[in-house]
Amino acid sequence: MKNYRRNFFQLLGISFFSIFLLPYKFLYSTTKKIINQNLTEKQKDIMFNEETERPYSSPLNYEKRNGFFHCANCDAKLFSSKAKFDSGTGWPSFRESLPGAFKTKIDYSLGMKRVEYHCANCGVHHGHVFADGLQKKRFCSNGLCLIFKPEN
Numbered sequence: 001m002k003n004y005r006r007n008f009f010q011l012l013g014i015s016f017f018s019i020f021l022l023p024y025k026f027l028y029s030t031t032k033k034i035i036n037q038n039l040t041e042k043q044k045d046i047m048f049n050e051e052t053e054r055p056y057s058s059p060l061n062y063e064k065r066n067g068f069f070h071c072a073n074c075d076a077k078l079f080s081s082k083a084k085f086d087s088g089t090g091w092p093s094f095r096e097s098l099p100g101a102f103k104t105k106i107d108y109s110l111g112m113k114r115v116e117y118h119c120a121n122c123g124v125h126h127g128h129v130f131a132d133g134l135q136k137k138r139f140c141s142n143g144l145c146l147i148f149k150p151e152n
């Protein structure tokens with residue numbers, strides 16, 4: 001009887017969490033869709049499975065021209081080159097995004113609390129945003145998710 005009761009509560013526990021997690025997972029995954037049919041496997045791993053590119057692997061680390069960084073999947077304008085800075089982390093980094101460019105969610109993978117951000121237009125993962133001091137934000141971006149378009 002005791003065992004039965006314990007199992008019953010374990011079962012309740014599982015369904016209790018699923019009630020909250022399932023609709024969220026469902027909603028979140030259905031908002032992501034492949035728009036650019038030419039995405040590479042590596043780009044898809046990052047955008048759809050939240051993987052991370054190797055540090056210092058992106059040529060965008062060294063991009064210094066004026067212009068805008070667009071979503072490699074849906075082409076939405078995400079960052080201005082004015083917000084870009086050298087963070088020394090090996091990933092293209094920005095102090096701010098263009099207004100409304102991203103949505104965020106809390107990510108507990110790797111055993112720590114991080115804020116993941118994804119394209120507000122197509123939903124694909126782009127990176128994590130960190131707080132560098134009180135007012136300063138650092139968008140740590142996967143260069144493979146971005147396309148740079150220079151402007152004069």
Ligand SMILES: [Zn+2]
Binds near residue numbers: 071072074075119
């Ligand atoms: Zn997008």
